[in-house]
Amino acid sequence: MLEQVSKALATVVFSYGGSDFTVAKLIQIPLIILIVWIIVRSLGKVIQNRIVSKRMGPDGALLFKRIYLVLCIIIITFTTLEVLNIPLTAFAFVSGAVAIGVGFGAQNIINNFISGWILIWERPIRIGDFLEVGDAKGVVETINTRSTRIRRNDGVHMLVPNSQLLENTVTNWTLIDNMARSFVRVGVAYGSDVKLVEKLINEAIVENDAILKDPEPSVIFEDFGDNALIFEAVFWVNAQAESNVRKVKSDIRFALCDKFAQHDVVVAFPQRDLHIDGELTIKR
Template identity: 65%
Template sequence: MTLEQFQQILAFVLFSYNEVQITVAKIIQVPLILFTLWFVVTRIGKLIRRSLLARKISQDAVHLFTRFYFILSITILVFTSLEVLNIPLTAFAFVSGAIAIGVGFGAQNIINNFISGWILMWERPIRIGDFLEVGNAKGVVETINTRSTRIRRNDGVHMLVPNSQLLENTVTNWTLIDRNARTSVNVGVMYGSDVELVADIIKQVVGEHPAILPNLPKAVLFDDFAESALMFTAIFWVYAESETMLRQVRSDIRFSLYKQFKLHNIKIALPQRIIHIDENKLTPTAKSHS
Protein backbone atom coordinates (compact mmCIF):
# COMPACT_ATOMS: atom_id res chain seq x y z
CA MET A 1 0.00 0.00 0.00
CA THR A 2 1.44 3.31 -1.07
CA LEU A 3 1.43 6.46 1.04
CA GLU A 4 -1.10 8.04 -1.30
CA GLN A 5 -3.51 5.14 -0.90
CA PHE A 6 -3.09 5.27 2.88
CA GLN A 7 -3.90 8.99 2.86
CA GLN A 8 -6.97 8.31 0.76
CA ILE A 9 -8.18 5.75 3.29
CA LEU A 10 -7.69 8.24 6.13
CA ALA A 11 -9.54 10.91 4.15
CA PHE A 12 -12.47 8.62 3.44
CA VAL A 13 -15.70 10.22 4.70
CA LEU A 14 -17.69 7.90 6.93
CA PHE A 15 -20.64 10.23 7.38
CA SER A 16 -21.51 13.90 7.32
CA TYR A 17 -23.48 15.96 9.81
CA ASN A 18 -24.50 19.57 9.15
CA GLU A 19 -21.88 19.86 6.39
CA VAL A 20 -19.17 18.55 8.74
CA GLN A 21 -17.43 15.51 7.32
CA ILE A 22 -16.37 12.76 9.74
CA THR A 23 -13.39 10.96 8.19
CA VAL A 24 -11.48 7.84 9.18
CA ALA A 25 -8.56 10.03 10.30
CA LYS A 26 -10.79 11.93 12.74
CA ILE A 27 -12.22 8.70 14.15
CA ILE A 28 -8.67 7.40 14.76
CA GLN A 29 -7.39 10.68 16.15
CA VAL A 30 -10.06 10.98 18.85
CA PRO A 31 -9.10 7.85 20.88
CA LEU A 32 -5.37 8.54 20.40
CA ILE A 33 -5.69 12.07 21.72
CA LEU A 34 -7.96 10.96 24.54
CA PHE A 35 -5.58 8.17 25.57
CA THR A 36 -2.58 10.49 25.59
CA LEU A 37 -4.34 13.18 27.57
CA TRP A 38 -5.85 10.61 29.95
CA PHE A 39 -2.37 9.22 30.65
CA VAL A 40 -1.20 12.72 31.59
CA VAL A 41 -4.31 13.36 33.71
CA THR A 42 -3.94 10.11 35.69
CA ARG A 43 -0.28 10.85 36.40
CA ILE A 44 -1.16 14.31 37.67
CA GLY A 45 -4.01 12.80 39.74
CA LYS A 46 -1.64 10.38 41.46
CA LEU A 47 0.78 13.21 42.27
CA ILE A 48 -2.07 15.30 43.72
CA ARG A 49 -3.28 12.35 45.81
CA ARG A 50 0.19 11.71 47.24
CA SER A 51 0.62 15.40 48.01
CA LEU A 52 -2.73 15.60 49.85
CA LEU A 53 -2.06 12.43 51.85
CA ALA A 54 1.39 13.76 52.78
CA ARG A 55 -0.33 16.79 54.31
CA LYS A 56 -2.33 14.47 56.63
CA ILE A 57 -5.67 15.22 54.94
CA SER A 58 -8.31 12.57 55.67
CA GLN A 59 -8.59 9.75 53.15
CA ASP A 60 -12.28 10.32 52.43
CA ALA A 61 -11.66 14.01 51.61
CA VAL A 62 -8.80 13.05 49.30
CA HIS A 63 -11.01 10.40 47.70
CA LEU A 64 -13.81 12.92 47.06
CA PHE A 65 -11.39 15.48 45.60
CA THR A 66 -9.77 12.96 43.24
CA ARG A 67 -13.21 11.81 42.04
CA PHE A 68 -14.17 15.38 41.19
CA TYR A 69 -10.80 15.89 39.53
CA PHE A 70 -11.13 12.84 37.28
CA ILE A 71 -14.72 13.56 36.24
CA LEU A 72 -13.93 17.20 35.50
CA SER A 73 -10.84 16.14 33.56
CA ILE A 74 -12.80 13.61 31.48
CA THR A 75 -15.41 16.24 30.62
CA ILE A 76 -12.78 18.79 29.59
CA LEU A 77 -10.88 16.18 27.55
CA VAL A 78 -13.94 15.10 25.60
CA PHE A 79 -15.12 18.62 24.75
CA THR A 80 -11.60 19.84 23.95
CA SER A 81 -10.86 16.89 21.66
CA LEU A 82 -14.11 17.33 19.76
CA GLU A 83 -13.46 21.05 19.40
CA VAL A 84 -9.89 20.55 18.15
CA LEU A 85 -11.03 17.98 15.59
CA ASN A 86 -13.96 20.20 14.54
CA ILE A 87 -16.49 17.52 15.39
CA PRO A 88 -19.81 18.96 16.64
CA LEU A 89 -21.20 17.49 19.80
CA THR A 90 -24.60 17.12 18.16
CA ALA A 91 -23.10 14.44 15.91
CA PHE A 92 -23.31 12.10 18.87
CA ALA A 93 -26.92 12.84 19.65
CA PHE A 94 -27.80 9.24 18.89
CA VAL A 95 -25.62 8.13 21.84
CA SER A 96 -27.81 10.01 24.30
CA GLY A 97 -30.85 8.28 22.83
CA ALA A 98 -29.21 4.89 23.29
CA ILE A 99 -28.33 5.73 26.90
CA ALA A 100 -31.91 6.80 27.57
CA ILE A 101 -33.16 3.47 26.21
CA GLY A 102 -30.64 1.60 28.36
CA VAL A 103 -31.81 3.43 31.47
CA GLY A 104 -35.39 2.61 30.63
CA PHE A 105 -34.64 -1.10 30.20
CA GLY A 106 -32.75 -1.87 33.38
CA ALA A 107 -30.08 0.65 34.29
CA GLN A 108 -32.14 2.19 37.09
CA ASN A 109 -30.20 0.31 39.78
CA ILE A 110 -26.87 1.41 38.31
CA ILE A 111 -27.96 5.05 38.22
CA ASN A 112 -29.37 4.73 41.75
CA ASN A 113 -26.10 3.32 43.09
CA PHE A 114 -24.10 5.93 41.17
CA ILE A 115 -26.06 8.82 42.67
CA SER A 116 -25.96 7.16 46.12
CA GLY A 117 -22.17 6.90 45.86
CA TRP A 118 -21.87 10.63 45.29
CA ILE A 119 -24.23 11.34 48.18
CA LEU A 120 -22.06 9.16 50.44
CA MET A 121 -18.89 10.97 49.36
CA TRP A 122 -20.48 14.42 49.65
CA GLU A 123 -22.45 14.11 52.91
CA ARG A 124 -19.87 11.73 54.44
CA PRO A 125 -22.15 9.70 56.72
CA ILE A 126 -19.73 6.87 55.93
CA ARG A 127 -16.03 7.56 55.47
CA ILE A 128 -12.98 5.55 54.52
CA GLY A 129 -11.66 3.89 57.68
CA ASP A 130 -15.03 3.84 59.48
CA PHE A 131 -16.07 0.67 61.29
CA LEU A 132 -19.54 -0.35 60.11
CA GLU A 133 -22.13 -2.90 61.09
CA VAL A 134 -24.21 -3.82 58.04
CA GLY A 135 -26.74 -6.51 58.86
CA ASN A 136 -24.83 -9.34 60.49
CA ALA A 137 -21.48 -8.27 59.01
CA LYS A 138 -18.96 -5.93 60.63
CA GLY A 139 -15.93 -4.40 58.98
CA VAL A 140 -13.85 -1.38 58.00
CA VAL A 141 -14.61 0.74 54.92
CA GLU A 142 -11.69 0.57 52.48
CA THR A 143 -13.05 2.56 49.54
CA ILE A 144 -16.28 4.17 48.28
CA ASN A 145 -16.69 3.62 44.55
CA THR A 146 -19.33 5.05 42.25
CA ARG A 147 -21.39 1.84 42.32
CA SER A 148 -20.49 0.02 45.53
CA THR A 149 -18.56 0.36 48.78
CA ARG A 150 -15.82 -2.11 49.64
CA ILE A 151 -15.74 -3.27 53.27
CA ARG A 152 -13.15 -5.56 54.83
CA ARG A 153 -14.86 -7.78 57.37
CA ASN A 154 -13.33 -8.87 60.67
CA ASP A 155 -12.47 -12.26 59.16
CA GLY A 156 -10.45 -10.58 56.39
CA VAL A 157 -13.00 -11.19 53.62
CA HIS A 158 -13.88 -8.24 51.36
CA MET A 159 -17.56 -7.42 50.99
CA LEU A 160 -19.03 -5.22 48.23
CA VAL A 161 -22.20 -3.41 49.33
CA PRO A 162 -24.27 -1.44 46.78
CA ASN A 163 -24.26 2.24 47.71
CA SER A 164 -28.06 2.47 47.64
CA GLN A 165 -28.31 -0.16 50.41
CA LEU A 166 -26.09 1.94 52.69
CA LEU A 167 -28.50 4.88 52.29
CA GLU A 168 -31.81 3.01 52.34
CA ASN A 169 -31.11 0.49 55.12
CA THR A 170 -30.08 0.84 58.75
CA VAL A 171 -26.29 0.95 59.11
CA THR A 172 -24.46 1.21 62.43
CA ASN A 173 -21.36 3.41 62.15
CA TRP A 174 -19.25 2.83 65.26
CA THR A 175 -16.83 5.63 64.39
CA LEU A 176 -19.08 8.31 62.88
CA ILE A 177 -18.34 11.00 65.50
CA ASP A 178 -15.27 9.56 67.19
CA ARG A 179 -13.58 6.22 67.82
CA ASN A 180 -14.62 5.91 71.45
CA ALA A 181 -16.64 2.79 72.21
CA ARG A 182 -18.16 1.67 75.48
CA THR A 183 -17.85 -1.98 76.43
CA SER A 184 -18.10 -4.16 79.54
CA VAL A 185 -16.74 -7.29 81.22
CA ASN A 186 -18.85 -9.57 83.43
CA VAL A 187 -17.48 -11.81 86.15
CA GLY A 188 -19.08 -13.96 88.83
CA VAL A 189 -17.48 -14.85 92.18
CA MET A 190 -18.55 -17.42 94.72
CA TYR A 191 -20.97 -16.63 97.54
CA GLY A 192 -19.08 -15.68 100.69
CA SER A 193 -16.45 -13.62 98.85
CA ASP A 194 -15.50 -10.17 100.09
CA VAL A 195 -17.57 -8.08 97.65
CA GLU A 196 -15.82 -4.82 98.53
CA LEU A 197 -12.43 -6.40 97.81
CA VAL A 198 -13.77 -7.78 94.53
CA ALA A 199 -14.98 -4.31 93.49
CA ASP A 200 -11.63 -2.74 94.41
CA ILE A 201 -9.71 -5.34 92.39
CA ILE A 202 -11.92 -4.75 89.34
CA LYS A 203 -11.46 -0.97 89.63
CA GLN A 204 -7.69 -1.41 89.91
CA VAL A 205 -7.45 -3.69 86.87
CA VAL A 206 -9.63 -1.41 84.74
CA GLY A 207 -7.72 1.70 85.82
CA GLU A 208 -4.32 0.19 84.96
CA HIS A 209 -5.12 -0.85 81.40
CA PRO A 210 -3.51 1.64 78.96
CA ALA A 211 -6.23 1.35 76.28
CA ILE A 212 -9.07 2.38 78.60
CA LEU A 213 -9.83 6.11 78.39
CA PRO A 214 -9.27 7.71 81.81
CA ASN A 215 -11.27 10.89 81.12
CA LEU A 216 -14.53 9.05 80.39
CA PRO A 217 -16.70 7.56 83.15
CA LYS A 218 -16.00 4.04 84.37
CA ALA A 219 -18.18 2.00 86.70
CA VAL A 220 -18.09 -1.26 88.62
CA LEU A 221 -21.57 -2.60 89.37
CA PHE A 222 -22.66 -5.33 91.76
CA ASP A 223 -24.99 -6.63 89.13
CA ASP A 224 -26.96 -9.51 90.57
CA PHE A 225 -27.37 -12.33 93.06
CA ALA A 226 -27.26 -15.11 90.53
CA GLU A 227 -28.09 -18.76 91.13
CA SER A 228 -24.48 -19.79 91.75
CA ALA A 229 -22.52 -16.53 91.79
CA LEU A 230 -22.29 -12.91 92.83
CA MET A 231 -22.26 -11.08 89.51
CA PHE A 232 -20.14 -7.96 88.87
CA THR A 233 -19.96 -5.81 85.73
CA ALA A 234 -17.13 -3.46 84.77
CA ILE A 235 -18.15 -0.71 82.31
CA PHE A 236 -15.50 1.41 80.56
CA TRP A 237 -14.66 3.32 77.38
CA VAL A 238 -11.98 2.33 74.87
CA TYR A 239 -10.45 4.08 71.87
CA ALA A 240 -11.01 1.35 69.30
CA GLU A 241 -11.00 1.26 65.51
CA SER A 242 -12.57 -2.19 65.22
CA GLU A 243 -14.38 -4.84 67.19
CA THR A 244 -11.16 -6.87 67.31
CA MET A 245 -9.54 -4.17 69.44
CA LEU A 246 -12.50 -4.23 71.85
CA ARG A 247 -12.27 -8.00 72.15
CA GLN A 248 -8.53 -7.71 72.85
CA VAL A 249 -9.10 -5.20 75.65
CA ARG A 250 -11.82 -7.37 77.23
CA SER A 251 -9.49 -10.37 77.01
CA ASP A 252 -6.71 -8.43 78.76
CA ILE A 253 -9.10 -7.43 81.55
CA ARG A 254 -10.18 -11.04 82.08
CA PHE A 255 -6.57 -12.25 82.21
CA SER A 256 -5.73 -9.60 84.82
CA LEU A 257 -8.86 -10.32 86.88
CA TYR A 258 -8.10 -14.04 86.97
CA LYS A 259 -4.55 -13.34 88.12
CA GLN A 260 -5.62 -10.87 90.82
CA PHE A 261 -8.43 -13.09 92.09
CA LYS A 262 -5.99 -15.97 92.39
CA LEU A 263 -3.55 -13.79 94.38
CA HIS A 264 -6.30 -12.71 96.80
CA ASN A 265 -7.83 -16.18 97.08
CA ILE A 266 -11.09 -15.12 95.46
CA LYS A 267 -12.73 -17.95 93.59
CA ILE A 268 -14.63 -17.50 90.36
CA ALA A 269 -18.00 -19.14 90.68
CA LEU A 270 -18.90 -22.41 89.01
CA PRO A 271 -22.40 -23.78 88.43
CA GLN A 272 -23.42 -25.93 91.42
CA ARG A 273 -26.12 -28.54 91.63
CA ILE A 274 -27.29 -30.43 94.75
CA ILE A 275 -28.92 -33.75 93.98
CA HIS A 276 -31.13 -35.47 96.59
CA ILE A 277 -31.77 -39.19 96.10
CA ASP A 278 -34.92 -40.71 97.58
CA GLU A 279 -33.93 -44.29 98.39
CA ASN A 280 -37.58 -45.33 98.82
CA LYS A 281 -38.15 -44.77 95.09
CA LEU A 282 -35.11 -46.70 93.92
CA THR A 283 -35.58 -50.08 92.21
CA PRO A 284 -34.18 -53.17 93.99
CA THR A 285 -31.31 -53.36 91.53
CA ALA A 286 -30.42 -49.70 92.14
CA LYS A 287 -30.61 -50.21 95.96
CA SER A 288 -28.24 -53.17 95.78
CA HIS A 289 -25.71 -51.08 93.82
CA SER A 290 -26.07 -48.19 96.25
Protein backbone atom coordinates (compact mmCIF):
# COMPACT_ATOMS: atom_id res chain seq x y z
CA MET A 1 0.00 0.00 0.00
CA LEU A 2 2.76 2.42 0.97
CA GLU A 3 4.68 1.49 -2.15
CA GLN A 4 1.66 2.31 -4.30
CA VAL A 5 1.20 5.67 -2.56
CA SER A 6 4.90 6.50 -2.96
CA LYS A 7 4.76 5.50 -6.59
CA ALA A 8 1.68 7.65 -7.14
CA LEU A 9 3.32 10.67 -5.46
CA ALA A 10 6.44 10.17 -7.56
CA THR A 11 4.44 10.25 -10.78
CA VAL A 12 5.69 13.02 -13.04
CA VAL A 13 2.83 15.28 -14.07
CA PHE A 14 4.85 17.42 -16.45
CA SER A 15 8.40 18.58 -17.03
CA TYR A 16 9.65 22.07 -17.76
CA GLY A 17 13.17 23.45 -18.11
CA GLY A 18 14.75 20.21 -17.01
CA SER A 19 12.67 20.00 -13.81
CA ASP A 20 10.14 17.26 -13.18
CA PHE A 21 6.87 18.27 -11.50
CA THR A 22 5.63 15.26 -9.56
CA VAL A 23 2.36 14.84 -7.71
CA ALA A 24 4.18 15.18 -4.38
CA LYS A 25 5.81 18.43 -5.47
CA LEU A 26 2.51 19.88 -6.62
CA ILE A 27 0.93 18.99 -3.27
CA GLN A 28 3.88 20.44 -1.32
CA ILE A 29 3.64 23.85 -2.95
CA PRO A 30 0.16 24.89 -1.67
CA LEU A 31 0.71 23.20 1.71
CA ILE A 32 3.94 25.07 2.36
CA ILE A 33 2.46 28.34 1.20
CA LEU A 34 -0.67 27.84 3.34
CA ILE A 35 1.26 27.04 6.52
CA VAL A 36 3.68 29.91 6.09
CA TRP A 37 0.85 32.29 5.19
CA ILE A 38 -1.06 31.41 8.39
CA ILE A 39 2.07 32.17 10.42
CA VAL A 40 2.65 35.43 8.54
CA ARG A 41 -0.96 36.60 9.04
CA SER A 42 -0.80 35.82 12.76
CA LEU A 43 2.45 37.75 13.16
CA GLY A 44 0.95 40.60 11.12
CA LYS A 45 -2.01 40.93 13.50
CA VAL A 46 0.28 40.90 16.53
CA ILE A 47 2.51 43.59 15.00
CA GLN A 48 -0.50 45.71 14.00
CA ASN A 49 -1.90 45.55 17.53
CA ARG A 50 1.47 46.54 18.94
CA ILE A 51 1.64 49.53 16.58
CA VAL A 52 -1.88 50.66 17.47
CA SER A 53 -1.06 50.32 21.17
CA LYS A 54 1.88 52.69 20.60
CA ARG A 55 -0.68 55.30 19.42
CA MET A 56 0.68 55.31 15.89
CA GLY A 57 -2.87 55.41 14.53
CA PRO A 58 -4.94 52.91 12.51
CA ASP A 59 -3.77 54.38 9.18
CA GLY A 60 -0.08 53.89 9.96
CA ALA A 61 -0.77 50.40 11.23
CA LEU A 62 -2.72 49.52 8.07
CA LEU A 63 0.05 50.87 5.82
CA PHE A 64 2.71 48.90 7.71
CA LYS A 65 0.57 45.75 7.56
CA ARG A 66 0.09 46.09 3.79
CA ILE A 67 3.82 46.56 3.15
CA TYR A 68 4.62 43.68 5.50
CA LEU A 69 2.20 41.32 3.74
CA VAL A 70 3.43 42.24 0.25
CA LEU A 71 7.06 41.66 1.24
CA CYS A 72 6.13 38.36 2.87
CA ILE A 73 4.27 37.20 -0.24
CA ILE A 74 7.31 37.96 -2.40
CA ILE A 75 9.68 36.22 0.01
CA ILE A 76 7.41 33.18 0.39
CA THR A 77 6.99 32.81 -3.36
CA PHE A 78 10.67 32.99 -4.21
CA THR A 79 11.71 30.84 -1.23
CA THR A 80 9.18 28.14 -2.08
CA LEU A 81 10.30 28.03 -5.69
CA GLU A 82 13.95 27.89 -4.64
CA VAL A 83 13.39 25.03 -2.15
CA LEU A 84 11.44 23.01 -4.69
CA ASN A 85 13.97 23.76 -7.45
CA ILE A 86 11.28 25.24 -9.66
CA PRO A 87 12.64 27.75 -12.20
CA LEU A 88 10.86 31.07 -12.54
CA THR A 89 10.62 30.50 -16.27
CA ALA A 90 8.03 27.84 -15.53
CA PHE A 91 5.60 30.63 -14.72
CA ALA A 92 6.31 32.72 -17.77
CA PHE A 93 2.80 31.95 -19.01
CA VAL A 94 1.38 33.80 -15.98
CA SER A 95 2.67 37.12 -17.25
CA GLY A 96 0.94 36.49 -20.54
CA ALA A 97 -2.30 35.65 -18.78
CA VAL A 98 -2.07 38.83 -16.70
CA ALA A 99 -1.47 40.88 -19.82
CA ILE A 100 -4.55 39.36 -21.46
CA GLY A 101 -6.59 40.00 -18.31
CA VAL A 102 -5.54 43.66 -18.27
CA GLY A 103 -6.56 43.96 -21.88
CA PHE A 104 -10.00 42.45 -21.25
CA GLY A 105 -11.18 44.39 -18.22
CA ALA A 106 -8.69 44.14 -15.34
CA GLN A 107 -7.92 47.86 -15.70
CA ASN A 108 -10.55 48.75 -13.10
CA ILE A 109 -9.19 46.22 -10.62
CA ILE A 110 -5.64 47.48 -11.05
CA ASN A 111 -6.86 51.09 -10.91
CA ASN A 112 -8.65 50.48 -7.61
CA PHE A 113 -5.66 48.54 -6.27
CA ILE A 114 -3.24 51.39 -7.01
CA SER A 115 -5.76 53.96 -5.75
CA GLY A 116 -5.98 52.06 -2.45
CA TRP A 117 -2.23 52.33 -1.99
CA ILE A 118 -2.35 56.05 -2.81
CA LEU A 119 -5.10 56.60 -0.23
CA ILE A 120 -3.08 54.79 2.45
CA TRP A 121 0.20 56.49 1.56
CA GLU A 122 -0.94 60.11 0.98
CA ARG A 123 -3.75 59.88 3.58
CA PRO A 124 -6.25 62.31 2.04
CA ILE A 125 -8.80 59.96 3.61
CA ARG A 126 -8.07 58.19 6.88
CA ILE A 127 -9.77 55.58 9.00
CA GLY A 128 -12.25 57.35 11.25
CA ASP A 129 -12.77 60.34 8.93
CA PHE A 130 -16.30 61.57 8.33
CA LEU A 131 -16.92 61.73 4.56
CA GLU A 132 -19.62 63.09 2.33
CA VAL A 133 -19.65 61.09 -0.92
CA GLY A 134 -22.43 62.25 -3.21
CA ASP A 135 -25.65 62.11 -1.19
CA ALA A 136 -24.22 59.66 1.36
CA LYS A 137 -22.45 60.58 4.60
CA GLY A 138 -20.56 58.26 6.90
CA VAL A 139 -17.40 57.28 8.77
CA VAL A 140 -14.52 55.40 7.12
CA GLU A 141 -14.04 52.03 8.81
CA THR A 142 -11.28 50.53 6.66
CA ILE A 143 -9.46 51.02 3.36
CA ASN A 144 -9.24 47.69 1.57
CA THR A 145 -7.27 46.74 -1.52
CA ARG A 146 -10.16 47.33 -3.93
CA SER A 147 -12.68 49.44 -2.02
CA THR A 148 -13.20 51.58 1.07
CA ARG A 149 -15.83 50.59 3.62
CA ILE A 150 -17.93 53.46 4.95
CA ARG A 151 -20.58 53.19 7.65
CA ARG A 152 -23.40 55.59 6.81
CA ASN A 153 -25.36 57.60 9.38
CA ASP A 154 -28.21 55.10 9.16
CA GLY A 155 -25.87 52.24 10.13
CA VAL A 156 -25.68 50.72 6.63
CA HIS A 157 -22.23 49.83 5.28
CA MET A 158 -21.30 51.25 1.89
CA LEU A 159 -18.42 49.99 -0.27
CA VAL A 160 -16.92 52.70 -2.47
CA PRO A 161 -14.27 51.80 -5.12
CA ASN A 162 -10.98 53.44 -4.22
CA SER A 163 -10.64 55.07 -7.64
CA GLN A 164 -13.92 57.00 -7.10
CA LEU A 165 -12.57 58.57 -3.93
CA LEU A 166 -9.59 59.93 -5.89
CA GLU A 167 -11.30 60.88 -9.13
CA ASN A 168 -14.51 62.44 -7.75
CA THR A 169 -15.19 65.27 -5.35
CA VAL A 170 -15.30 64.04 -1.75
CA THR A 171 -16.01 66.23 1.28
CA ASN A 172 -13.88 65.25 4.27
CA TRP A 173 -15.27 66.89 7.39
CA THR A 174 -12.33 65.83 9.57
CA LEU A 175 -9.33 66.06 7.23
CA ILE A 176 -7.44 68.71 9.25
CA ASP A 177 -9.36 68.70 12.52
CA ASN A 178 -12.79 67.86 13.95
CA MET A 179 -14.04 71.45 13.91
CA ALA A 180 -17.29 72.00 12.02
CA ARG A 181 -19.17 75.26 11.48
CA SER A 182 -22.94 75.22 11.72
CA PHE A 183 -25.89 77.50 12.37
CA VAL A 184 -29.44 77.62 13.72
CA ARG A 185 -31.96 79.90 12.02
CA VAL A 186 -35.06 81.19 13.79
CA GLY A 187 -37.78 83.67 12.87
CA VAL A 188 -39.61 85.84 15.42
CA ALA A 189 -42.77 87.84 14.93
CA TYR A 190 -42.66 91.45 13.77
CA GLY A 191 -42.79 93.82 16.74
CA SER A 192 -40.48 91.67 18.87
CA ASP A 193 -37.63 93.34 20.79
CA VAL A 194 -34.67 92.48 18.50
CA LYS A 195 -32.10 93.27 21.21
CA LEU A 196 -33.84 90.88 23.58
CA VAL A 197 -33.95 88.21 20.89
CA GLU A 198 -30.22 88.63 20.28
CA LYS A 199 -29.54 88.36 24.02
CA LEU A 200 -31.60 85.18 24.38
CA ILE A 201 -29.92 83.50 21.41
CA ASN A 202 -26.50 84.41 22.82
CA GLU A 203 -27.46 82.89 26.17
CA ALA A 204 -28.59 79.66 24.51
CA ILE A 205 -25.24 79.42 22.70
CA VAL A 206 -23.06 80.25 25.71
CA GLU A 207 -24.86 77.76 27.96
CA ASN A 208 -24.15 74.89 25.56
CA ASP A 209 -20.82 73.29 26.54
CA ALA A 210 -20.42 71.59 23.15
CA ILE A 211 -20.01 74.92 21.35
CA LEU A 212 -16.43 76.16 21.04
CA LYS A 213 -15.45 79.53 22.47
CA ASP A 214 -12.81 79.97 19.78
CA PRO A 215 -13.79 80.76 17.04
CA GLU A 216 -16.31 82.93 18.87
CA PRO A 217 -19.99 82.28 18.08
CA SER A 218 -22.10 85.12 16.74
CA VAL A 219 -25.72 86.13 16.25
CA ILE A 220 -26.72 87.65 12.92
CA PHE A 221 -29.89 89.59 12.15
CA GLU A 222 -30.16 88.05 8.70
CA ASP A 223 -33.24 89.52 7.06
CA PHE A 224 -36.72 91.02 7.19
CA GLY A 225 -38.72 88.03 6.03
CA ASP A 226 -42.24 87.93 4.65
CA ASN A 227 -43.65 86.79 7.97
CA ALA A 228 -40.77 87.08 10.45
CA LEU A 229 -37.58 88.76 11.54
CA ILE A 230 -34.89 86.20 10.67
CA PHE A 231 -32.00 85.62 13.10
CA GLU A 232 -29.12 83.19 12.67
CA ALA A 233 -26.85 81.75 15.38
CA VAL A 234 -23.46 80.81 13.93
CA PHE A 235 -21.10 78.57 15.95
CA TRP A 236 -18.31 75.97 15.79
CA VAL A 237 -18.28 72.52 17.36
CA ASN A 238 -15.97 69.52 17.54
CA ALA A 239 -17.80 66.85 15.57
CA GLN A 240 -16.67 63.49 14.22
CA ALA A 241 -20.03 62.84 12.57
CA GLU A 242 -23.07 64.73 11.37
CA SER A 243 -25.09 63.34 14.26
CA ASN A 244 -22.94 65.34 16.69
CA VAL A 245 -23.80 68.59 14.91
CA ARG A 246 -27.49 67.72 14.72
CA LYS A 247 -27.55 67.02 18.47
CA VAL A 248 -26.04 70.44 19.25
CA LYS A 249 -28.50 72.20 16.94
CA SER A 250 -31.38 70.35 18.57
CA ASP A 251 -30.22 71.38 22.06
CA ILE A 252 -30.03 75.02 20.98
CA ARG A 253 -33.57 74.91 19.58
CA PHE A 254 -34.89 73.40 22.82
CA ALA A 255 -33.15 76.15 24.78
CA LEU A 256 -34.55 78.86 22.49
CA CYS A 257 -38.09 77.55 22.89
CA ASP A 258 -37.79 77.74 26.69
CA LYS A 259 -36.22 81.21 26.70
CA PHE A 260 -38.67 82.65 24.18
CA ALA A 261 -41.61 81.29 26.20
CA GLN A 262 -40.25 82.85 29.40
CA HIS A 263 -39.93 86.30 27.76
CA ASP A 264 -43.08 86.16 25.61
CA VAL A 265 -41.14 86.16 22.34
CA VAL A 266 -43.31 84.67 19.62
CA VAL A 267 -41.77 82.35 17.03
CA ALA A 268 -43.26 83.50 13.75
CA PHE A 269 -45.37 81.41 11.42
CA PRO A 270 -46.77 82.21 7.97
CA GLN A 271 -49.77 84.53 8.02
CA ARG A 272 -51.91 85.97 5.26
CA ASP A 273 -54.32 88.92 5.37
CA LEU A 274 -57.33 88.55 3.09
CA HIS A 275 -58.96 91.77 1.78
CA ILE A 276 -62.33 91.51 0.03
CA ASP A 277 -63.51 94.35 -2.17
CA GLY A 278 -67.25 94.90 -2.52
CA GLU A 279 -70.15 93.54 -0.56
CA LEU A 280 -70.76 90.03 0.59
CA THR A 281 -74.11 88.58 -0.31
CA ILE A 282 -75.33 85.68 1.75
CA LYS A 283 -78.01 83.59 0.09
CA ARG A 284 -80.34 81.45 2.14
